[in-house]
Every structure is written in structure tokens, then in C-alpha cells.
Amino acid sequence: MLSNVARAPRAARLRAAGAGSAEDPVLYGRPLAGRSARGSRSGGPAVKIVLYLHLHQPWRLARFRYLDLGSGRTYFDLERNLGIFRGIADRCYRPAMDRLLRALEEDPEFRLSLSVTGTFVEQARLAAPDVLDRLRALRRTGRVAFLAETYYHSLAFLVPPPELDEEVALHRELLRSEFGAEPKVIRMTELAYSDDLARFAEADGFHGMLAEGWEGVLQGQSPTYRYCAAPAPTVLLLLRHYPLSDDVGFRFSSTSWSEYPLTADKYARWLAATPGDLVGLFMDFETFGEHHSAKSGILEFLSALPGEVRRHPHLGWATVEDAVQGPPRAPLSVPYTMSWADQNRDLGAWLGNDLQRSAFEAAKKVGVLVRQADDPGALTDWRKMLTSDHFYYMYVSGHGADQGVHQYFSSYESPFDAYANYMNALSDLRRRALEKLGVPILK
Amino acid sequence: MPRSKPNRSRATPRRKPRPHPAGRGRGRPRIQRERRARTAASGPLDVLAPSVGASPQNGFRPTVRLEVARRPLSIAMVGWEFPPRHSGGLGVHSYELVKELSKLGHRVLFLTPFTGPFTPVPGVGFRFPGDAVPGPSVEYPPAYWAGETPDSPFENSIDGYNAWVERLSNLGPIDVVHVHDWFGTYGGAALARRLGRPMVMTVHSTEYDRSLGHPWDHILQRELAGIRSAARVIAVSRHLRQQLIDRYGADPKRVRVIYNAVRPTERLERIDPTKRVVLYVGRLAAMKGVDTFLRAAARVLPAFADVLFVIAGEGPEYPRLVQLAANLGIGERVMFLGKVTEEERELLLEGSSVFVLPSVVEPFGIAALEAMAAGVPTIVSKTSGVAEISTGTFRVDFWDVEEFASRIAELLEYPTLRRAMGEQGRWEALREGWPERARETVTVYLDAMREAGLPI
Numbered sequence: 001m002l003s004n005v006a007r008a009p010r011a012a013r014l015r016a017a018g019a020g021s022a023e024d025p026v027l028y029g030r031p032l033a034g035r036s037a038r039g040s041r042s043g044g045p046a047v048k049i050v051l052y053l054h055l056h057q058p059w060r061l062a063r064f065r066y067l068d069l070g071s072g073r074t075y076f077d078l079e080r081n082l083g084i085f086r087g088i089a090d091r092c093y094r095p096a097m098d099r100l101l102r103a104l105e106e107d108p109e110f111r112l113s114l115s116v117t118g119t120f121v122e123q124a125r126l127a128a129p130d131v132l133d134r135l136r137a138l139r140r141t142g143r144v145a146f147l148a149e150t151y152y153h154s155l156a157f158l159v160p161p162p163e164l165d166e167e168v169a170l171h172r173e174l175l176r177s178e179f180g181a182e183p184k185v186i187r188m189t190e191l192a193y194s195d196d197l198a199r200f201a202e203a204d205g206f207h208g209m210l211a212e213g214w215e216g217v218l219q220g221q222s223p224t225y226r227y228c229a230a231p232a233p234t235v236l237l238l239l240r241h242y243p244l245s246d247d248v249g250f251r252f253s254s255t256s257w258s259e260y261p262l263t264a265d266k267y268a269r270w271l272a273a274t275p276g277d278l279v280g281l282f283m284d285f286e287t288f289g290e291h292h293s294a295k296s297g298i299l300e301f302l303s304a305l306p307g308e309v310r311r312h313p314h315l316g317w318a319t320v321e322d323a324v325q326g327p328p329r330a331p332l333s334v335p336y337t338m339s340w341a342d343q344n345r346d347l348g349a350w351l352g353n354d355l356q357r358s359a360f361e362a363a364k365k366v367g368v369l370v371r372q373a374d375d376p377g378a379l380t381d382w383r384k385m386l387t388s389d390h391f392y393y394m395y396v397s398g399h400g401a402d403q404g405v406h407q408y409f410s411s412y413e414s415p416f417d418a419y420a421n422y423m424n425a426l427s428d429l430r431r432r433a434l435e436k437l438g439v440p441i442l443k
Numbered sequence: 444m445p446r447s448k449p450n451r452s453r454a455t456p457r458r459k460p461r462p463h464p465a466g467r468g469r470g471r472p473r474i475q476r477e478r479r480a481r482t483a484a485s486g487p488l489d490v491l492a493p494s495v496g497a498s499p500q501n502g503f504r505p506t507v508r509l510e511v512a513r514r515p516l517s518i519a520m521v522g523w524e525f526p527p528r529h530s531g532g533l534g535v536h537s538y539e540l541v542k543e544l545s546k547l548g549h550r551v552l553f554l555t556p557f558t559g560p561f562t563p564v565p566g567v568g569f570r571f572p573g574d575a576v577p578g579p580s581v582e583y584p585p586a587y588w589a590g591e592t593p594d595s596p597f598e599n600s601i602d603g604y605n606a607w608v609e610r611l612s613n614l615g616p617i618d619v620v621h622v623h624d625w626f627g628t629y630g631g632a633a634l635a636r637r638l639g640r641p642m643v644m645t646v647h648s649t650e651y652d653r654s655l656g657h658p659w660d661h662i663l664q665r666e667l668a669g670i671r672s673a674a675r676v677i678a679v680s681r682h683l684r685q686q687l688i689d690r691y692g693a694d695p696k697r698v699r700v701i702y703n704a705v706r707p708t709e710r711l712e713r714i715d716p717t718k719r720v721v722l723y724v725g726r727l728a729a730m731k732g733v734d735t736f737l738r739a740a741a742r743v744l745p746a747f748a749d750v751l752f753v754i755a756g757e758g759p760e761y762p763r764l765v766q767l768a769a770n771l772g773i774g775e776r777v778m779f780l781g782k783v784t785e786e787e788r789e790l791l792l793e794g795s796s797v798f799v800l801p802s803v804v805e806p807f808g809i810a811a812l813e814a815m816a817a818g819v820p821t822i823v824s825k826t827s828g829v830a831e832i833s834t835g836t837f838r839v840d841f842w843d844v845e846e847f848a849s850r851i852a853e854l855l856e857y858p859t860l861r862r863a864m865g866e867q868g869r870w871e872a873l874r875e876g877w878p879e880r881a882r883e884t885v886t887v888y889l890d891a892m893r894e895a896g897l898p899i
Contacts, residue, residue, distance in 0.1 A: 065849035066856065067742060358859040362488045396863065414834045416864045420853040423860070427488055 045109075045316025047224075048278050049271060049309065050238055050323045052210065053285040054187075055093075056117040056153050057085055058389035060411045064425040075381060075425040078126075085127040092289030097134040099288075099303045104141045110306045111143045111317040114285070115187055118151035118174050119387060132178065139179045145319035146181035148172055148206065153189050154386035155350060157197060157337075159364055167383070168204060185209065185320040189388050191240065191282065191340035192347070195333060198229030198237075206235060208324035210282060212340045213239030217332060224276020228328035236324040237332055240282040240340060244270065249283040253296035264301050268308035272315055278323055282340070350391040355419040360391060362423065366430045373436035381429055385422070393418035489857045516549045516618045519634065521608055521627035525555050525569070526562045533623060533647060536703060541567045552614060554627070556604040570614075572607050601665075605630030609637070619643055625650065625662050628669030641674035645701075649686055667691060677701050710780050711790055718751040721851055722795040722819070724788055724810045725802075727758030732801035732824065732841050734760075734767055739799070741771040742848035747855050755780040755791060792817035796861065797854045802827050803841045811836070815868035820861050822850045835867030 062077035103110050116135065124131045138144040150156045151171040156164040168186070175181040185208040186201050193211035201209045213223025221227075223239035247267065251257045259266070271279060284291065292298040309315045341349040351357055363385060370382045393410045412418040434441055520541065524534040541551045545566030552568045553561075561569050570576060608630030622631035622644045635642035650658040650666055670676055670691050676698045678684035684700050687693040714720065721743070723736050733754065740752040754764070754777065761779065768777045783791065792798070798814035798821045805827035812829050814821045815836065823830045824841035837850040854861050892899050 065845065066852035067845055067849045353863070354859050355863050358489050358857075365488070396867065413838065416835070416837065416860060416867070419860050419863075420837075420850070420857065423488065423857055424849075424853065427856075430488060 046314040047271070047274065047276060048316050048318035048323060050113065050278055050280045050282075050318050050320060051111070052113040052115070052147070052187075052280070052282045052320060053287075054115050054283070055120050055285045056115075057081070057088070057120045057123050058153065058387045059119055059123075059384040060084075061385075061390070061421055061425055064421055064428065066420075066424050069424065069428050070431055073428075075428070076384065081123060082127040085123045088286060088290050089124075089128040089131050091294065092286050093128070093131045094134065095294065095299055096285065096288035096302060097131070097138065099299055101134070101137055101141070103303060103306045104138070104143055107306045107310065109310070109317055111145075111319045111322065113145040113147060113185075113320040114138070115147040115149050116175070116179075117149065117153040118171055119153060119384065121174060121178055136179055139181060143319065145185070145321045146175050146179060146183050147210070147320060148175070148183035148186040150189055152383045152387050153389070154383065155189060155347075155360065155388050155391070156386060157188060157192060157200070158347075158351075158360070159367060159386065163367070163386075164200065165204075185238070185324060190347075190350070192337055193237075193334055193339075194337040195229065195231045195335055197337070198232040198235045198334075201235045202229070202232035208236040208238060208320060210238050210240070210280075210320070211332075211334070212338055212345055213241055213280060214338060214345045216345065217334050217338060221330065222276050223280065224274060224278055225329040226278060226323065226326055227330055227332045230331040230333035233328070233331060236326075236328055238278065238280050238320055238323050240280045241274070242340070244274070244279060245281050245283050248281070248298075248301075249287050249291070252287075252298055252301070253292040261297070262301070264304035264308040267301075268305065268312060268315070271309065272312035277326075278318070349395055350388050353394070353396050353415075355394045355396065355415060356391045359394060359419055359422050359426070362426055366426055366433065369430055369433035369437065373433040375433065375436050378429060378432050378436070385426060385429070390418070390422055394422070489859050512547075512549070517616050518544065518549060518551045519614060519617045519620045519638075520551055520553045521620060521622040521631035521634070522553050522555050523623060523626045524557060525553060528555075528557045528559075528561065536647070537623065538562065538564070552617070554608055554611070556600065556607075556626075570611065572604070576613055601626060605633075609633035614638075621645070622669055622673070623647065625665040625669060628665045628672070632668060632672035635672070642669075642672055643675045643677065644669045644673035645677040645679070646670070646683060646687060647679055649683070649690070651686070651690060673697070675699060679703050710783065711787055713780075714753065714778060714794075715751065717749070719747075719749055719855065720791070720795040721750060721752045721797045721799060721855070722755070722791055722814070723753070723799050723801070724755045724783070724791065724814075725800070726756050727754070727760040727764060729760055730802060730804040731758075731760075732803045733764055735801040735841065735844055735847060736799055737764060737767050737771060737773070737777065738844045739801075739847035739851055740768075740777060741773050742844065743851050743855070744773055744776050746852060750776070750796075750855060752777045753780060753791065753795070754778065755783045755788065757782045788813075789817070792819050795819050797822065797851055799847065799851065800824060800827055800829070801839075801841060801847060805829075812872050815872035818865040818869040820854050820864035821868055822847065822854070833868065833871045835864055835869075835871045837864075 059076045060081055061075050062073070062080070064073060064075055100112065114135070121132065139146065148168060149171055150164065150167040151174065152167060154163075154167060156167045172183065175183055184206060186204070186206045187210040188197055191210055191212055193209065198209060209229070211217075218239075223241050227237040227239065229235040229237060244267075247259070247262060247270075251259070252262050254260060288298050288302050306317075309317070337347055338345050339347055339349070341347075346352075351360055363382070367382055367386075370378045393412050394415045396415045410418065412421065431441060520537070522533075522537045524537070526534050526538050529535065529538075537553070541553060542564050544551055545564055548566075550566055550568075552570060554570050555561075556572060558571055558573060559569055605627055608627050611634065617638050617640055620631050620635040620638070620640055620642045622628055622642060624645070624647050628644065631644075632642055646666070646669075650662045670687060670693050674697065676687060676693055678687055678698055678700050679702060681700050684698045687698055688695050721740070723733060725731050725733075727733055736752070736754070744750060744752070752773070765774075765779060768774045780787075780791075792814055795814075796819070798811065798819045800808050800811040800814075800821065800823045802808060802824050803826065805824065807828035808823060809829075811821050811823050811827065815829075815833065820836075821833075822837040822839060823833075825838045826841055830836065830838045837854075839846045839850060854864070889899050
């Protein structure tokens with residue numbers, strides 16, 4: 001049952017697999033019956049596929065009982081986390097990375113982009129260093145771009161400064177030292193995006209940022225073009241084509257889906273029939289071998305896709321850094337924080353209920369104490385607890401069916417279990433900070 | 444020389460409207476609910492806690508203005524039924540009210556059309572037509588309940604009762620005339636006028652509501668007369684108060700809300716209302732694992748000064764469990780209530796913060812389901828049947844004292860968790876009821892019949 005505890009918060013987006021998408025077929029360029037692929041224009045491929053895969057593992061908490069407060073127990077279950085990592089490395093990271101390396105060797109046009117969180121790298125170092133070697137090999141091809149983000153895959157952008165700046169800086173440093181990468185494009189945790197975050201990206205010198213291609217903000221425009229942030233026009237926006245991304249990310253192995261089975265040939269035809277300049281296929285790396293098991297044929301799909309794409313002359317590949325080269329079509333304004341999760345594409349999967357909000361507010365309060373206490377160990381523990389996954393586990397879906405979906409990816413029995421455990425560990429962390437500060441603990 | 448204006452400022456601030464009390468409209472439980480834990484230097488970690496404590500759904504009531512009388516008051520209560528001669532809630536209300544008034548040192552003379560004897564209450568006297576006390580004699584047909592039209596004996600008896608009240612003598616000193624509902628409004632108002640004393644009227648329901656919008660005019664007139672004559676009107680809910688203002692033209696300044704209450708039994712009165720309660724309800728048998736409950740209590744209690752562990756039920760393990768509590772040094776903070784009635788159990792649940800079912804063996808565990816239905820966050824042993832159907836509970840191995848203790852402590856410590864789990868548990872417990880179970884049972888019957896080759 002390791003896959004049950006494998007992290008994949010993004011699966012909050014899981015709609016009933018195969019359920020009809022609500023998107024506008026014209027707007028989204030869904031392949032309509034009888035539509036044929038367009039011919040190639042002169043001067044290289046007309047439509048660039050921006051394949052972007054996200055790698056992350058959280059530091060899951062051990063059971064930390066209320067009675068463990070002050071006991072000095074560690075919060076994170078090292079062995080369990082590494083065990084999960086090794087399992088996913090076997091099923092997904094190694095085979096999928098090997099296939100990507102081969103594809104890059106065979107097809108000089110093939111390109112992709114990766115984001116790798118700090119917590120992922122920490123666990124990989126301990127559990128499967130060869131996965132990092134593979135990532136370095138991908139980097140050495142020169143056709144794989146790395147993205148910046150928060151080191152801890154955290155909700156740092158909702159925490160008072162300087163948390164966000166520090167986490168992004170930490171992550172930049174990690175990419176430099178580990179992979180020799182200098183990211184020019186940034187993505188926020190769970191593809192969070194807002195005007196404010198665009199301003200942050202601009203101030204930090206990023207050329208581009210990723211966001212969900214959501215109708216709510218596109219207002220009738222197509223997601224298959226380059227946009228720029230309205231309040232920060234130097235930041236170009238690449239949008240996720242969610243129907244095509246979810247066809248692979250969610251629906252691929254769903255036998256009740258009308259398009260099942262999805263072949264690389266069919267998918268390439270859909271891509272070819274999609275109008276626009278860019279098609280953003282953004283998904284979890286774990287899609288390939290973990291969310292969909294090897295038995296589903298997903299790895300063969302991945303191997304075959306570049307070859308099938310090559311058969312459509314007007315299709316090509318681009319990294320996120322290639323894709324932000326060029327003029328934007330229009331400015332986009334997103335006054336609220338959008339994400340790639342759930343039907344509402346907001347932060348509801350992490351901060352939608354009282355448990356989540358209570359835990360996050362408590363974490364913010366403890367953060368103030370931890371910073372005052374000036375204890376590097378406590379600060380690191382606190383940051384690991386800001387990882388969005390912890391809040392995702394506390395999701396209660398208003399008694400609906402999606403509870404099962406969230407539960408599937410949770411390492412807890414219930415959201416109440418997740419909350420109680422988190423709050424205990426956080427209380428302990430606060431106690432440590434207070435002790436360091438010399439504040440007497442009343443209780 | 445101009446006299447200075449008397450100081451008319453209010454002695455007390457205006458009262459805020461009170462929200463409905465918690466529970467199923469039954470009044471405030473004696474055991475206080477949702478008291479917040481106070482912890483370390485920087486306040487509670489669960490920062491959403493304050494809003495939880497203040498929400499009306501959680502039984503929070505703003506402070507009610509209370510003034511103490513400087514001398515015993517004498518109240519002429521123009522009532523209707525009184526135990527044991529009562530058929531409804533009005534009799535119970537009257538009984539509880541005069542009992543408490545008498546405990547406060549006041550004297551009540553209860554006037555009723557019914558013939559005694561009545562349940563004696565110290566400090567409360569009764570007057571009824573035909574009693575031994577010299578007074579007015581009235582035509583008083585006994586079949587007061589029989590008629591339905593204003594010409595009926597019922598109407599006559601009401602008139603007779605009112606006339607009797609109006610002319611009553613030998614009452615002794617009276618400070619206030621208190622009328623309940625419409626029955627004695629004419630007589631009560633006349634009596635108050637004659638004595639030169641204020642009239643207070645309690646409205647328990649209105650003719651509009653009782654008749655579903657088609658009121659008897661003569662009853663309406665009696666209600667209106669009472670509301671007009673009363674110096675103060677007491678409504679038993681905010682909703683009713685608003686109705687009196689809107690439909691009866693009552694002066695808002697003169698209408699107060701006083702809720703009905705339930706009487707906690709003496710057993711429950713032993714529970715300190717300032718404490719939070721961790722509850723077990725069930726038999727005291729070995730398979731119920733109550734010793735685990737006590738051992739967990741011993742781990743939790745040192746951290747929570749405001750908590751009591753309450754055990755409701757009887758059984759063969761009782762002496763051993765009392766001994767165990769004493770050995771664990773928590774005898775003072777564990778209460779054995781013995782067997783409780785249905786009503787007592789409901790009251791207990793309403794006032795409890797956590798319910799625990801620690802059974803070693805528990806085929807189902809309906810007590811836990813009842814606690815969940817009452818919105819009490821519940822901890823069950825994994826071996827119980829109820830654990831199979833709920834995600835809104837904490838499930839613990841029956842032998843794991845530390846885990847039981849931690850789960851109890853977590854629920855006591857984090858109000859947001861308590862509320863969220865209470866809601867989820869309530870939803871889970873109520874989502875399917877006996878109708879569904881009956882349908883499932885019918886399906887089993889049909890399967891059996893089909894297998895037996897019987898026509899279905």
C-alpha cells in the first residue's frame with residue numbers, strides 16, 4: 001500500500017476520471033471530429049509543447065502523541081519517508097528518468113522542464129542518490145530546464161516576510177549546487193499564482209512564471225499563448241492546458257474513460273489539432289509509474305510520445321525558458337490566489353476548512369517564536385511543517401465523495417488524525433522555541 | 444426653585460438579544476459546554492478557538508441581568524394545571540418555577556381551576572374553587588375541557604375561573620400577579636388592578652400558532668387583554684417575543700425572554716458545572732475496557748485541571764473500578780453516576796466534551812453512535828463495530844492506554860478539532876437511520892425466501 005501514502009497533493013484536481021470536461025472545446029482547441037492537423041509553416045514548428053514535470057516528496061510526520069510533548073522525540077519519520085521514496089524511485093523515478101534520457105538522446109528536438117523541491121533532494125540524497133545522478137544527467141543534455149520554487153514546497157507566500165524570499169533563495173542555491181542550474185522561470189507551490197506573486201517574481205528577476213490555464217481568468221482567451229502578468233509585464237506567463245494535461249495525469253488509466261486506452265499516437269494527434277503557439281503540459285513526475293502504474297503502459301506512452309509528435313511537422317518542444325522568449329499576447333490579471341487544484345482552482349484543498357486554517361494560523365504564530373528563538377534546528381523543523389502536504393491531509397470534503405480521493409493520498413487515517421498529529425508536533429516546536437527564549441511554560 | 448431632573452439613567456445596561464440555547468431546544472444543560480483550555484504563555488495554539496467558543500450553536504449565552512430581591516416577595520400566580528393534575532408542559536413549567544421561587548425565599552399562592560390536592564411544595568399555597576378557604580363561590584362546571592365553541596361549558600368555565608380569580612379574597616399581602624397564557628388574563632388583570640399591584644404575564648405559545656393561523660377570536664382577545672394589561676410580558680423564546688411584538692403589538696421594552704429549562708436530576712447535579720466532562724456510558728463489565736478509560740484518565744488529568752471523567756452505568760466491575768480509580772490517585776476526579784435514565788444520558792452527552800468507548804469486545808457500540816449523533820467527538824476502540832462505519836472518530840487499539848490518553852488530550856486541547864469531529868461524527872451517525880436498516884433487513888428476508896424457493 002505504499003502508493004497510498006505516496007504524496008500527490010495535486011490529485012486534489014482529480015475529477016471523476018473520464019467525466020466530461022467542462023472546458024469550452026473551441027477555446028481549448030479540443031480535437032473535434034473530422035478536424036485535421038494543420039500543416040507546418042515555414043520557419044520551424046508552429047506549436048511548441050511545453051512539457052513540465054514536478055518532483056516533490058514531503059517530510060511526513062511520525063505519530064507524535066499529545067503525551068510526547070516535551071519528550072524530545074523527532075517529528076519526522078525518517079525510515080518511513082525514505083522507504084516510500086525508495087519505492088517510488090523503483091516504480092517511477094528511475095524508469096521514467098531513464099526513458100526521458102533515452103528520448104533526449106534519440107530526438108534532438110525533445111525538451112522538457114523539471115521542478116525539484118528541496119525536500120525531494122534531501123530525501124533522494126539519503127534514499128536513492130542515483131536519482132539525483134539521473135537528474136544531473138538530464139541537466140547535462142542542455143535540453144532540460146529547472147524551475148525555481150519554494151525549497152520546502154510550502155505555503156511560504158502566505159507567511160509574513162522574509163519566509164518566501166528565503167525559501168526561494170535556498171532553493172536557488174540548491175539548484176546551483178546540486179544541478180548547476182540557474183532558473184529563470186519560477187513556479188509557486190501547487191501552481192499558486194496571483195498578481196502579488198507576479199510582482200514577487202519580477203522583483204526577484206524571473207522572466208516567467210507558471211499558472212493554471214483556467215477559464216475564470218482567461219476570460220475567453222486561449223491558454224495556448226504566451227501572456228504577461230498585468231502588474232509586472234516583464235514576467236511572462238505560461239499556462240497549463242489542463243484538459244490535455246489531465247488526460248495523461250488523471251485519465252490515462254481510467255477504463256471508464258471514453259478515450260481509454262490513450263495511445264501516444266492518438267495523443268499526438270490531439271496535440272497537433274490544438275491551435276495556438278504553446279501547449280502547456282504540466283503534471284507531477286509521479287504520473288509516470290506511480291499515479292499510473294507501469295502496468296497501465298504509461299512508461300511506454302512516455303517513450304513513444306516524442307516519436308509520435310515528430311510525425312506532425314508543425315509540432316515541436318520547448319523548455320519553459322525557451323517558451324518565455326517572445327512577445328506576450330496580452331496581459332492577464334489575477335487578483336486572487338489561483339492554484340491547479342480542485343474544481344475551484346483556489347487554495348481550498350489546503351486552507352479550505354477550519355482545521356486547515358487553524359493549523360496554518362498556528363504554524364504562522366509558532367514561526368514568529370521560532371524566528372525569535374534563533375534556533376536553526378527549530379527553524380528547519382518549522383519549515384518542513386510548512387510544506388503544503390500537511391494541510392492537504394487535513395482536507396474534509398463536506399461529506400462528499402472526494403474525501404476518498406484526498407484520503408487515498410494521505411498518510412493518515414483521517415483528516416482529524418492529521419490535524420491532531422500536526423498540532424501536537426507544532427505545540428512541541430513552540431515549547432522548544434519558548435524554552436530557548438526563556439519563557440516559562442505554564443502547562 | 445427648579446428641581447433637578449431625577450437621574451433616570453438605567454441601573455443596568457440594555458440586554459442584548461440572546462441566541463437560542465444549545466441542543467434540541469431544551470434549554471441550557473447544566474454541565475457547561477466547550478470551556479476553553481488555557482495553556483502556555485502565548486495563549487492557545489488553536490487560534491480559531493475564540494470564534495468556536497462564541498458561536499450560538501455551541502450553547503454560548505451572553506450574561507443575563509440578574510437582580511436579587513431585598514425581601515421575600517409574595518406572588519399570586521394565576522396558573523392553570525399543576526401536578527399531579529396536569530396533562531402538558533404548562534403544569535411542569537409551573538411546578539419547577541414555583542419550586543425554585545420558593546427556594547429563593549419567595550412565597551407563591553398558586554391559583555388554579557382544578558381541584559386539589561396538588562404535589563406539595565414548601566412555601567407554595569394553593570387556591571382553587573371549592574377549597575376550604577372562605578372565598579367567592581362560582582358556577583364551575585367540571586367538564587371544562589369538553590367544549591369547543593365560546594358557548595360551551597369550556598368557555599363558561601373559563602369565565603367562571605376568571606370571575607373567581609377577580610373576586611378572590613383572603614390572599615394576604617401580594618406583590619405581583621403572575622398570569623400564564625390566556626386562561627386567566629381577565630381575572631388576573633382585574634385582580635392586579637384591585638390590589639394595585641403589577642401584572643406579569645408569561646406567554647408559552649400564541650393562539651396564532653396553536654390554531655395554525657386560524658385563531659379563536661375569544662382566545663385572541665384574552666391574549667391581547669393580558670399583553671395589554673401586563674407590566675412585563677415573558678416570552679419563552681426570542682421568536683415568540685418577536686411574534687408578540689409584531690402580531691400583538693406588545694411594547695418591545697416590556698417583553699423579556701426567559702427560556703424554559705430542564706431539571707437536571709440530582710445525580711447530574713453532582714457534576715461540577717465548571718468542569719469539562721470526558722464521558723463513558725455503558726455497562727461496567729470486563730469486556731467494556733473501562734479500566735483502560737481510567738488508566739488513560741490518570742495520564743490526562745494532570746495536564747487538564749478543568750476536566751472530570753464521568754462513568755455512567757452499572758455492572759459487576761463497579762467495585763474493582765472504584766478501587767482502581769483510587770489506586771491511580773484520581774478518585775476525586777472520576778465520577779461514577781450509576782445507571783442513568785434516557786433523559787439523563789442525553790443531558791450528559793449534551794454537556795460532554797469527549798466520549799470514549801474503550802471496549803475490548805464490542806459487536807457494535809450503539810452508545811458511541813448516540814454520542815456521535817449528539818455531536819460529541821468520540822474515541823472508539825478499533826475492535827468495535829462502530830469503528831467500521833466512521834471516519835469522524837478516533838480509532839484506538841483497546842490495549843493502548845497512551846494512545847487513548849493522547850486522543851482524549853488532543854480533543855480537550857484543540858477546540859477546532861473538537862468541533863470538526865463533532866460535526867463529522869454527527870453527520871455520519873445520522874446519515875443512515877433505522878429506515879435504511881429496515882430496508883436492508885427486508886432485502887435479507889427476500890434473499891432467504893428466494894433461496895427457499897418461495898414466491899416473493
